[in-house]
Amino acid sequence: MELRGNPDYAYAVGVIRVKEKALLSQERFNRLVEAKNVEDLLRLLSDTPYGEGSHEETHPERAIRQGLEREFLGSISLFSTLCHDQTIKETVFYRYDFHNLKVIFKERSAKGRLEPARYPDGNYPFDVLRAAVEENAWLDIEPDFRDTLRSCKAKIEEDPLPYVIDNTLDKTMFAMMRSRVKDADPFFREWVVSEIDLTNIGAFFRCRYAERPRAYLMAALIPGGTLDASFYQKAWEEPIESLPAKFQHTSYRKVVEKGIEAFEKGSFASLDRAMLEHRLAFHRETRNVAMGIEPLISYLVFKETETKMLRMILVGKMNRIDPETLKEFIPNALG
Amino acid sequence: MKLNVNPTRMELLRLKKRLVMARRGHKLLKDKQDELMRRFLAFIRDIRDLRQEVEKGLTDAFSRFLFVSATLNPQDLEEALSVPGKKLQVDVQSETIMNLRAPVFTPSVEGEVICYGYGNTSGELDISLFSVEKVLKKLILLAQKEKWMDLLADEIVKTRRRVNALEYVLIPNIEETIRSIEMKLSEMERSNFSRLMKVKEIVEAH
Numbered sequence: 001m002e003l004r005g006n007p008d009y010a011y012a013v014g015v016i017r018v019k020e021k022a023l024l025s026q027e028r029f030n031r032l033v034e035a036k037n038v039e040d041l042l043r044l045l046s047d048t049p050y051g052e053g054s055h056e057e058t059h060p061e062r063a064i065r066q067g068l069e070r071e072f073l074g075s076i077s078l079f080s081t082l083c084h085d086q087t088i089k090e091t092v093f094y095r096y097d098f099h100n101l102k103v104i105f106k107e108r109s110a111k112g113r114l115e116p117a118r119y120p121d122g123n124y125p126f127d128v129l130r131a132a133v134e135e136n137a138w139l140d141i142e143p144d145f146r147d148t149l150r151s152c153k154a155k156i157e158e159d160p161l162p163y164v165i166d167n168t169l170d171k172t173m174f175a176m177m178r179s180r181v182k183d184a185d186p187f188f189r190e191w192v193v194s195e196i197d198l199t200n201i202g203a204f205f206r207c208r209y210a211e212r213p214r215a216y217l218m219a220a221l222i223p224g225g226t227l228d229a230s231f232y233q234k235a236w237e238e239p240i241e242s243l244p245a246k247f248q249h250t251s252y253r254k255v256v257e258k259g260i261e262a263f264e265k266g267s268f269a270s271l272d273r274a275m276l277e278h279r280l281a282f283h284r285e286t287r288n289v290a291m292g293i294e295p296l297i298s299y300l301v302f303k304e305t306e307t308k309m310l311r312m313i314l315v316g317k318m319n320r321i322d323p324e325t326l327k328e329f330i331p332n333a334l335g
Numbered sequence: 336m337k338l339n340v341n342p343t344r345m346e347l348l349r350l351k352k353r354l355v356m357a358r359r360g361h362k363l364l365k366d367k368q369d370e371l372m373r374r375f376l377a378f379i380r381d382i383r384d385l386r387q388e389v390e391k392g393l394t395d396a397f398s399r400f401l402f403v404s405a406t407l408n409p410q411d412l413e414e415a416l417s418v419p420g421k422k423l424q425v426d427v428q429s430e431t432i433m434n435l436r437a438p439v440f441t442p443s444v445e446g447e448v449i450c451y452g453y454g455n456t457s458g459e460l461d462i463s464l465f466s467v468e469k470v471l472k473k474l475i476l477l478a479q480k481e482k483w484m485d486l487l488a489d490e491i492v493k494t495r496r497r498v499n500a501l502e503y504v505l506i507p508n509i510e511e512t513i514r515s516i517e518m519k520l521s522e523m524e525r526s527n528f529s530r531l532m533k534v535k536e537i538v539e540a541h
Contacts, residue, residue, distance in 0.1 A: 099455070102414050109418045117413035162418040166452025173454075203453035206461050210449070220453055267399075268458025272406065308406055315405035329406065 006292045012082035016295045019078070020287075022049055024306055029330050032313050033323045038064070041317050049074075050310065064314050068307045073120055075303035079296050088188065088293055089123075091180040092300065096122030097129065098173040101149070104133045105156055105165045148172055167220060170199070174222045187286070187294050194282055196225035198275050201252055204232055205259040205271060208240070226250065252278070269329065277331045280305060305331070338512040342519035350516070354509045361501040368494045371433060371487055378484045385477050392470030399463035411455040420450030421468070425475060435486050440479045442472055 024032070028048075035041040042060040045051040050067035057063035076096075083089045096119040103117045104126075118126055124141065131137035133153060138146045155168050174196050181188035200221050207217040214236050221229050227250065235246050240263055247256040258274035283298035309330055316326045340346045404412055426441040448468045449461055 099410065099414060103417070106414065106418045114413065114417050117410050117417055119410050162420055162450040163447070163452060166415075166454060170452050170454035199454055202458060206453060206458045209458070210461060210465070262458060266462065268462060269402070272457045272459060304408075308408065311409075312402065312405035315401060319401060321401075329402065 008084060008291075009082075009293055009296075010291045012293075013289070013291055013295050015078075015082060016299045019299060020295075020302070023302055024048060024310075026330075026332070029309065029313075030327070032310070033316075033326045033330070035313070035317055038314065038317050041314060045310075061314065061318065064310070068311055068314075072304065072307045075300055076120055079300050083293060083296055085293055087180050087184065088297070091177050091188065091192070092297060093122035094173050094177055094180075096120060097124055098122075098169045100126050100129055101133070101152070102165055102169050104130050105160070105169075106162060108134075109160055109162060109165075145176070148176060171222050174199075174224055178224050185292075185294075191282070191297070193224065193226055194279070196222045197227060197250075197252060198255070198278060200225050200227065200232065201255055201259065202271070202275060204235065205262060206268070208236070209262060209268075254278070273329060273331055276305065280331055336508055336511070337515055338508055340512060340516075342516040344520060347513060347516045347520065350509055350513050354506065354513065357501055357506050357509060361498060361506065364494055364498045364501065367433070368491065368498055371491045371494060374433065375484065375487045375491060378480060378487065382477065382480050382484060385473060385480065389470055389473050389477050392466055392473070396463050396466035396470065399459055399466060403457060403460045403463055407455070407457060407460070412460075415451035415456050415460070418450060419446075421446040421448045423471065432483065433487070433490065435490055437483045437486055438479065440475050442475045444471070 032041060032044055035044055038060045042051065042054055042064055045064065045067065046054060049071055050064065052067065052070075054060075054063040054067065057066060079092065080089065083092075099119045100122065103114050106117075107114050123145075128137075128140045132141050132146070132149060138150075141149065152168055152172050156165050174192065177192045177195075178189075181192055203220045204217060207220065214233065217232065217236065218229060221232060223229070231246075235243060238246060240260055243260060244253055244257050247253050255271065255274045255278050258270040261270045262268045279301065283301045286292075286294040286298040289295055312329055313326055315321075316323075338350075340350070407415075422445050424443045426443065428439045428441065429436045430439050431437070448464045451460075
């Protein structure tokens with residue numbers, strides 16, 4: 001990765017470096033996994049940001065969940081405050097916009113409101129997106145996003161299946177992210193491409209495991225990754241054991257090997273973990289960036305992963321799941 | 336306990352007919368109870384295996400889902416599963432088993448269990464839904480068989496109560512009453528006979 005320096009972000013990176021120190025280390029995770037119960041887990045979290053204000057809540061599970069929610073929203077808010085580059089901010093927040101659009105389109109199918117499925121507002125408030133989709137109120141939407149959204153809406157109205165909604169909006173989101181970062185620093189291009197590749201590799205194995213027709217995979221693939229549709233088309237014909245060789249010249253060989261394990265073990269847990277580790281390894285490299293916007297995005301990724309892992313440990317403790325089983329889900333590159 | 340009837344020959348004949356009928360009814364009910372028991376035990380064996388299979392499938396599905404619900408962001412999971420792609424309809428008809436009207440569930444399933452894209456979801460979520468899908472028809476079959484077993488159990492209890500009522504109450508009571516009427520009648524006969532003898536003696540003395 002090319003190292004870059006942007007003095008505009010000297011303060012932001014300083015703040016992020018301090019915040020990174022507060023990320024939970026692997027040792028801390030190992031201790032949390034060994035917690036006897038939820039009360040013990042809360043006690044172990046009491047000196048971390050997740051435990052702040054926990055004494056005001058009498059229910060330990062609720063206190064931890066509130067901490068997770070607060071930290072997750074806090075990391076988004078921090079990114080929003082520190083990031084001055086509107087293009088990058090929009091690229092990162094597309095995820096929330098498109099997720100909220102999925103919720104809006106699905107609310108129409110479900111004929112009801114899906115409040116718990118909403119993410120915090122991205123580039124546009126939820127109600128603005130809803131007004132655009134439901135009432136064609138486009139005034140508050142930027143022209144390029146408006147055109148994209150209109151074409152998505154037309155496509156979804158033709159075939160309003162939930163799978164089609166997700167697939168159409170995912171493809172559109174990545175297309176917009178790519179167009180946003182095409183002139184940006186290579187880090188951002190690599191980041192978007194890597195996200196597309198990981199989504200496509202996951203889709204490839206999941207379609208193959210479910211014995212879907214090839215056309216189903218082709219429709220699910222997101223264009224713009226380092227591996228194009230014809231690559232997956234050829235790989236589809238290959239026996240599953242020969243796939244690592246097909247991917248050996250890519251950085252995804254390890255991920256693919258774990259994908260193959262899914263067929264032997266009947267579980268995608270290893271693949272999910274390998275994909276997460278790949279993501280974290282990519283973002284870990286930004287720790288070498290002294291001044292720049294990259295550490296901000298990476299911090300957001302690490303923080304989100306941390307909250308996910310803590311939520312998993314919490315669920316594990318609530319259901320008395322063996323610590324060794326929980327450890328299998330915690331990625332190595334965390335913290 | 337003796338029945339409250341007049342000790343007459345007519346009543347005796349009526350009670351004897353009732354006793355024959357009660358014994359025949361008892362035998363039929365006893366046969367029915369045996370057959371119900373036989374079927375009930377066969378059902379238990381059948382259901383035990385099916386229940387184990389269903390419980391294993393559901394445990395697997397739920398434990399996977401537990402981890403998925405913890406590793407995915409709650410909003411992503413909620414959005415992914417908000418609109419189900421699969422529709423299950425259960426048609427209920429009835430069938431007669433041992434004179435009982437038992438329901439027959441016929442499930443019809445349409446659509447895809449995977450109702451979301453591959454973007455923000457995980458393969459484990461797919462597998463947990465496939466596990467539920469695999470076990471769904473067996474679950475409905477189990478519900479049907481358990482309902483049948485429930486009906487059979489109720490019927491066994493009812494039949495046993497009737498058999499016991501016949502065996503330990505009605506038949507002994509009729510038998511006791513018959514015995515008592517017979518004794519009464521023979522007593523009356525003896526008393527009549529001795530009265531007649533006495534009358535004959537008085538007539539002969541004059």
